[in-house]
Amino acid sequence: MSATTLTEEPDVTRLDEVEEPEFTALAQRHRRELHVxxxxxxxxxxxxEDAVQETMLRAxxxxxxxEGRSTLRAWLYRIATNACLDLLAKRRPKAATGGExxxxQPYPDALLDELPADGADEPEAVAVARETIELAYVAAVQHLAPRPRAVLVLRDVLGWPAKDVADLLGDSVNSVNSALQRARAGLREHLPAARQDWTDDTADDAATRDLVRRFTEASLAKDVDALAAMLRDDxxxxxxxxxxxHVGRDAVVADWVSDGFAELGELRAVPTAVNRQPAVAFYLWREGEGAFLPLTLDVLRVVDGEVAEVVIFxxxxLERLGLPGRLPADAG
Incomplete structure (x- = not known):
């Protein structure tokens, strides 16, 4: 699916006379961005995925x-936001005090590439879109109460006016502005210091690729000392x-050692990307299967040439990343 621009949205003023196939076609154009x-x-x-399914059903x-007073896209976003709030009210646990x-779950870059291309030429928009999908940001958002969370995402990520957010939530503009300030403060408490400001890291792509290559090679060799040398102190x-x-190089390395990383069998690696971050899928040799089978997905956050965060899934x-379910014995 190629990227499309939101300006291509047809002029829709009424839906009550639209047949289901046409309605589905109109709504599906926005499915990926609603999912994100x-x-x-x-x-x-x-x-x-559950929330988007519910959104389409409610719509x-x-x-x-x-009645055409807003765009179809904005109308669907309203429904999707309320579907998320309802789901959070029913089954979302609170983030643990330890921060986890x-x-x-990871989001494949291949699916993020399906997002509409609006703002693709604006550096600030690109930076916001990139950094608000990183795992660190998504995880930090989960610590916010549902309504302030919705305000933050609608205002700071989507750029909705405070009045539109107030209308969606049935609140006053003052309440929305107050909730946004609380949400931003809460976000700062859980967002890594290196991600307090949105910046464009594309200039470091070559250095990042080299670091990921060395991280992968050290992982395949199970060289704990080499891995430790690539980690930030924090x-x-x-x-x-x-x-x-686990926070801090010593604590992280100690956990890897105690978990038996150095005693793992033969490994193979397949590079990939999720959440606009480099990732490596590792496969472990299984003698009984005569193949390398999926083991983990390691997602890295790189800051100033060092690994600042490792999230292992x-x-x-791996399946939704389109990666193979097994690698043959001769996989290099």
Whole structure:
């Protein structure tokens, strides 16, 4: 699916007389961006899928309420935001005091590439879109209460006016502005210091690629000392859905050693990318299968030429990345 621009949205003023196939075609044009919006709100790819399904169902059932006073896109965002708030009210646990977000899941870059291209030539818009999808940002958002969370995403990520957010939430503009200030303060408490400001890191792409290559080679060799040398002093490590966040090079390395990393069997690696961050899928040799099978997905955040964060996901997250389910014995 190639990127499209939002300016191509057809002029829709009424939906109550639209047949279901036409309605579906109109709504599906916005599905990917709605999914990303729900993912930012919920932190889980699977929960976001549930929220988008519910959004499409509600939109069809309530199509007579759309009278063209806003764009179809804005109308769908309103429904999606409320679907997320309803889901959060029913089944979202609170982030643990240790800082972990155990329901956090990665978002494949290949799917992010399907997003509309509006703002693609504006550096600030590119930086905001990139950094507000990073795992560190998505995880930090999960610590906010649902309504301030919605205000933050709608105002700071989507750029909605305060009045539109107030209308969506049934609140006053003053309440929305107050909630936004609280949300920003809460976000700063959980967002890594190196991500307090949105910046464009594209100038460091070559250095980042080299660091990821060296990290991969050291991982394949199970060279703990080489890996430790690439970590920042304040590196963070998490492995959702396993509870626990380790902070600091010594603590992270100690956890890897105690977890038996150095004793793992033969590994192979496949580079990939999620959340606009470099990632490496690792495969472990399984003698009984005669193949290398998925082991983990390691996602890196790189700051100033060092690894600032490592988030390791279980093998069950590899399938949606389009990666192979097994590698042959002769895989290099």
């Amino acid at each position: 919006h729900c993912y930012r709100m919920l932190g889980s790819f699977e929960d976001a 069809w059932r309530r199509r007579e309420t759309f 977000v155990t329901w956090l 590196v963070r490590f998490a492995m959702p859905p396993t509870p626990g966040v 279980h093998a069950d997250q």
